[in-house]
Amino acid sequence: MDALGNPLRFLLTGGQRHDCTQAEALVADYEFERVLADKSYDFDDFLQLIASVGAEAVIPPKANRTEQREYDKHWYKERHLVECFINKMKHYRRIFSRFEKLTKRYLGFLSFIGALIWLR
DSSP states (O other): OOTTSOOOOOOOOOTTSOGGGGHHHHHTTOOOSEEEOOGGGOOHHHHHHHHHTTOEEEOOOOTTOSSOOOOOHHHHGGGHHHHHHHHHHTTSHHHHTTOOOSHHHHHHHHHHHHHHHHHO
16 A cells, blocks of 8 residues: 555455465555554564564564564554545445456456545
């Protein structure tokens, strides 16, 4: 997502896979100052990748971390834009019901709806 909450990239995974498996691919080839994500993206490899490009990780630490790290709570409040975008996507019945069974078609329609929302 960009600073306005518009999508920049969609990656589709199986329903049984964790989102964090695609974290590095989501930020690849982008220049950014900070990455806002939820607790599920709090894993050391991803945090090191963010630090290696000189960006700030605005990701709250998981509760089971032995050393809790600090994050900017003010910037984390902006993550609601992601949730708002997902809510807008769910207004399209074809998205939330997953009528398209083929990944290629579903991702194409998902990208099309994302572009429509972006152009509003």
